[in-house]
Amino acid sequence: xxxxxxxxxxxxxxxxxxxxxxxxxxxxxxxxxxxxxxxxxxxxxxxxxxxxxxxxxxxxxxxxxxxxxxxxxxxxxxxxxxxxxxxxxxxxxx
Amino acid sequence: xxxxxxxxxxxxxxxxxxxxxxxxxxxxxxxxxxxxxxxxxxxxxxxxxxxxxxxxxxxxxxxxxxxxxxxxxxxxxxxxxxxxxxxxxxxxxxxxxxxxxxxxxxxxxxxxxxxxxxxxxxxxxxxxxxxxxxxxxxxxxxxxxxxxxxxxxxxxxxxxxxxxxxxxxxxxxxxxxxxxxx
Numbered sequence: 001x002x003x004x005x006x007x008x009x010x011x012x013x014x015x016x017x018x019x020x021x022x023x024x025x026x027x028x029x030x031x032x033x034x035x036x037x038x039x040x041x042x043x044x045x046x047x048x049x050x051x052x053x054x055x056x057x058x059x060x061x062x063x064x065x066x067x068x069x070x071x072x073x074x075x076x077x078x079x080x081x082x083x084x085x086x087x088x089x090x091x092x093x094x
Numbered sequence: 095x096x097x098x099x100x101x102x103x104x105x106x107x108x109x110x111x112x113x114x115x116x117x118x119x120x121x122x123x124x125x126x127x128x129x130x131x132x133x134x135x136x137x138x139x140x141x142x143x144x145x146x147x148x149x150x151x152x153x154x155x156x157x158x159x160x161x162x163x164x165x166x167x168x169x170x171x172x173x174x175x176x177x178x179x180x181x182x183x184x185x186x187x188x189x190x191x192x193x194x195x196x197x198x199x200x201x202x203x204x205x206x207x208x209x210x211x212x213x214x215x216x217x218x219x220x221x222x223x224x225x226x227x228x229x230x231x232x233x234x235x236x237x238x239x240x241x242x243x244x245x246x247x248x249x250x251x252x253x254x255x256x257x258x259x260x261x262x263x264x265x266x267x268x269x270x271x272x273x274x275x276x
Contacts, residue, residue, distance in 0.1 A: 004099075004100055004103055005103060005140070008103040008104075008107055011110075012107065012110055015107070015110050015111055015114055018114065019114040022114075027119055027161070027164070027165075030161075031114060031122055032114065034126060034157065035113065035126070035129070038106075038110070038129065038130070038153070041133065041137075041149070042103075042106075042133065045140050045145065046140070049137075049141035049142045050141055050142065053145045054222065054223050054226075055226075056137075056145040056148075056149075057144065057145055057148045058223065058227070058230055060145070060148045060149055060152050060153060061148075061152065061230050062230060062233060063153070063157075064152045064153070064156055064157055065230075065234055065237035066237075068157075068160050069240045071163075071164045074164060074168070075164055075168060078167075078168040084168060
């Protein structure tokens with residue numbers, strides 16, 4: 001079961017990476033970041049379920065804060081540029 | 095127990111893939127919420143009940159509400175499809191997903207779960223991680239201030255007020271009042 005949990009952790013990390021790499025939309029990129037952080041959480045819990053609860057809770061809270069600030073940033077960018085398409089927003093995409 | 099744990103983990107990955115692949119933002123966000131619920135079930139079954147509660151409340155609840163609020167603020171409902179030139183990289187990442195998962199599965203298959211320490215959560219949070227908790231509190235405060243600033247209606251107080259459709263409406267109302275007075 002631990003092996004399955006580790007595999008799921010890697011899978012979530014890579015799905016998030018794929019979403020960030022595809023980079024078509026700001027919201028999808030944020031969802032990818034969220035999924036990658038979930039993969040980290042699964043890794044912690046699979047390693048030591050009882051002992052890692054404290055750090056897992058802190059990571060969940062930090063993740064929520066990061067997502068909230070990034071969503072605020074997305075709203076601000078949308079009001080400035082009227083689009084969420086990352087290709088249309090700037091030169092940091094490929 | 096084991097079957098339910100495996101089902102929760104598989105559902106989490108499946109919903110995560112749906113969240114990335116779906117075109118409709120609403121489907122993506124609800125799938126992300128479902129993945130969080132599946133993860134909370136796994137946390138509970140794995141022996142981390144308080145982390146499960148936090149995952150269900152914060153990740154499946156608060157973050158979902160934040161995403162939905164963002165959709166209502168931006169009026170964006172669908173995402174554009176992934177460009178053709180980016181598909182090989184995305185496919186490569188997904189192929190790496192499969193390959194690395196299989197390697198990890200085979201590599202760690204013989205390992206068994208450790209017993210886990212018996213640290214009380216309150217002790218872990220308040221005694222051993224007090225600095226972390228203080229840092230999270232400061233981050234929370236800064237995050238709230240950042241959200242309020244970023245989602246503010248205007249960034250520059252010197253901007254002129256929006257002159258939209260209200261002008262003619264007010265003018266009509268004013269003329270109507272004038273007619274009524276006369």
